[in-house]
Amino acid sequence: MQDKSKFLILNPSIDGLIKVLEKSNTQYTKNGPFEATILLGDVIPEGKSIPKDIELQAQTYLSKDKLDISEEIKEKIVDDRSLIDVKANLTYSRPPYCIIRLKSNLVFMILNDIKEEHLSNIPTDVNIDVIISNNNWPSAIAMKQNVTCGNEIIDKLIKQFTPRYIFSHSKSFFELEPFKWDNGIVTRFLSLAEEGSGEKWFYAFSIGILQDNDLNLNLINNPFMKKRQIEEDEKETEAKKIKVVTPDKCFFCLSNASTETHMIVSIGSYNYLTIAKGPLTRSNKDLSFSGHGIIIPIEHIPSIIATNLLAQDSPIFQEQLKYEKSLVEAFKQSKFKLVFFEISRLSNIHKHVQFIPIEEELLEKFQNSLDLRVKINNTKHKKNQKLKFKKCTEEDLELKKILDESDFISFKIYHNDKIEFHIAKLEESGNVDLQFPRRVLAHLLNLPDRIYWDKCQQPKLKEMSDCEEFKKFYSNYDFTK
Known part of the structure; x- marks a missing residue:
């Protein structure tokens, strides 16, 4: 029997690092x-200190996720080495990648x-046994599980x-x-929950230099190998009925007992205003909050067309x-302009x-960013609906027709x-990249690292x-008061 080495993977919460160590x-x-x-995720982000009162028994590696790394760790970076010793048995792996050969x-x-x-x-001349992905899942597995990370x-x-293990969180x-x-080679993929979530957040395993020949494994089709069956599965998925989500289960419905009311800014007669979960933008020296918000109908409807009203x-x-319009007026007191998308x-x-x-000066580059993402959508993602945006004003008759009669993506x-529209009509069926506006x-x-909201979530506080x-920023413009 070959000798095997043991390894431990953990996903600590930011505030629970000592407990995890x-x-x-x-x-x-x-x-x-x-x-x-x-250690997975944002282990010692900006504003946090290197733990000094605990000695680590195992050689431990940490990296980062979406947040910036601690200032204390930055101070230890003095050259272009990819591995930085933080303290005894604690080493920081710098982005974008690091290859570690163990004893x-x-x-x-x-x-x-x-x-x-x-x-x-x-x-390319190295055998990688384990890949740790600290930002995203592999696309093939994300698509298989219908997640957007x-x-x-x-x-x-x-x-x-072709590693033997892939880990993410x-x-x-x-x-x-x-x-x-x-x-x-047989590969296993595991994504750990965060410590404190109530789900599995650490995983120990052992592997040797040689691949085990376990004949009793229940193997699935390799998700990274294109097969005709994948296309057949996609056609079958398209043919399935749309899943119905009732108001008591809907994330956006106020009647849902799980509605996160701590995020609501204003409630009107027909809509309410909330900050966005996992915002694209973040608070900064010019704005004390992210500014990313959502206007949501109180009634559980998929679109205005569903109400049978123009x-x-x-x-x-x-x-x-x-x-x-009230939000636009509110933001006139800042250096920012607003872009609404749907x-x-x-x-x-x-x-x-x-x-x-x-920021106003960036708006001049909006068309370039839109054109680039349209080109990528239409040429590289052939299963997506082809998008063609029309630039228009609010008086445009074709705009009004699309708003009243069609599915669409709009900015x-x-x-x-002035109000400037960019709108693309959608077909009733066919894949749409729900992350396209973002x-x-x-x-x-x-901000290429902030495309997926679930990777940008903030602590509740x-x-x-x-x-x-x-609320303070918007107070003088809130017409619901």
């Missing part, structure tokens, strides 16, 4: 020794914010190196059944406009219009006392603070 030491004593321990000759790759331009720098760059690395624990490559006759739509479809669960603040820019605006703002700051 104590757990790591306990596991080392009871179930170790571990050749290495890996056992097993090799780990830690990824963070990996992009296409980084791939040419990664050596996939990154195709990770897929390229996985197909190149998410709100809930998830483990994919093992799958096999043509070279005989937009001009809909009290929901008219109050939505009232909210928009994906309106009869197949939606609950209609909503989002908005974000953008509405309030700029220099991709456009993330490109405009140069920060959400409460943002909401209170928004």
Whole structure:
């Protein structure tokens, strides 16, 4: 029997790091020794200190997720090395990637914010046993599980190196059944929940240099290998009926007992205004809150068309406009202009219009960002509906026709006392990239790491603070008072 090395993967909460490190030491004593321990997520972000009162028994590696790294760690970065010793047995792995060869000759790759331009720098003559993805899931697995946290760059690395383990993190624990490559390697994918979530947040395992030949595994089709069956499954999925979500289960319905009322800014007669969960923009020196908000109908409707009323006759739509104009007036006191965006479809669960603040000088580049994302959508993602945006004003008759009769994606820019629309008509069926508006605006703002809201979630206390700051900012313009 070959010798195997033991490893421990943990996903600490930001405020629970000491508890997690104590757990790591306990596991080392009871179930170790571990050749290495890996910490997922934002372990020691900006504003947090390196833990000094605990000695680590296992060599431990940390990286970062969406938040900036601690100032104390930044101070230790004095050259271009990818591994930075933080303290005894604690090492920081710098973005975008780091390859770690351990004493056992097993090799780990830690990824963070990996992009296409980084791939040419990664050596190809190395066998990677374990890949740690600290931002996103592989796109193939994300698509298989119908979640929106996939990154195709990770897929390229996985197909190149065929690791035996892939680890990431998410709100809930998830483990994919093992799958096999043509070279005989079997791969397992696990995504750990966060410590304190009530779900599995740490995982210990052992592997040797050689691949185990376990003949009793229940293997699934390799999600990274294109097969005709995948296309057949997609057609079958399109043919399925739309899942009905009732108001008591709807994330946007006030009648849902789980509604996060600490995020509500204002409630009108037909709509309410809330800050966005996982905002694209963040608070900064010029704005004390993120400014990313949502206008949501109180009634559980997928779109205005579903009410059988023209937009001009809909009290929901008219109050939505009232909210928009009052928000535009409020933001005139800042250096920001507002962009409203919406994906309106009869197949939606609950209609909503989002908005974000953008510095005025950036608005001149909006068309370039839109054109780029349209080109990528139409050429690289062939299963998506082809998008063609029309630029128009609010008096445009074709705009009114689309609003009254069709599904659509729209951007509405309030700029220099003018309203500029960019709208694309959608077909009733066919795939639509639900992240498309956010991709456009993330490109405009140069925030490629903030496309997916669930990767940008803030602590509840920060959400409460943002909401209170928004209320103060908006108070003199809130027509519901």
